[in-house]
Amino acid sequence: MPASQARAQGIAARLSALGLATRVEEHVRYTSIEAEVPEALPAESWREVLEVVAEADRFGLLASSLTGRTLWAAVTKTVPATGDVRGPGRQR
Template structure:
């Protein structure tokens, strides 16, 4: 399993490769990566964007009122990505 730092770096690399300009912000217990999403995005860029979302612990997309929008992904620094899914219904690992 990749470390949180490695996952954040991989997300940034994927977004850059897709032509986005990610902004990375450290928030102590998690890292947030934000991008501006233009009005028109090719299918290839969108697929790379969605693949980057899959590496994150949380994500969100906000549509702009004038077209385009922004998106963010967050990587939790304290909990491995698979731990939440493995816990199931309130059970600890």
């Protein structure tokens, strides 16, 4: 398992351990983790949640009166190193 995927799975597992239902999705350049945040989440739990998502490369909170609050985090995937990084059409 690539290190970036392990990080994303670790973040999701820790959020789940805090009582949040998580979704993990693989994208081309990153892995996203989303969790619905209940209205009644205690302040102490918020501190723990923020400590967890701070390990991601990016994170945020989407809030609306229609859909509630969704916490998201993204872990950038590692780009494999290549011997020639000049791109298409520039190879010898």
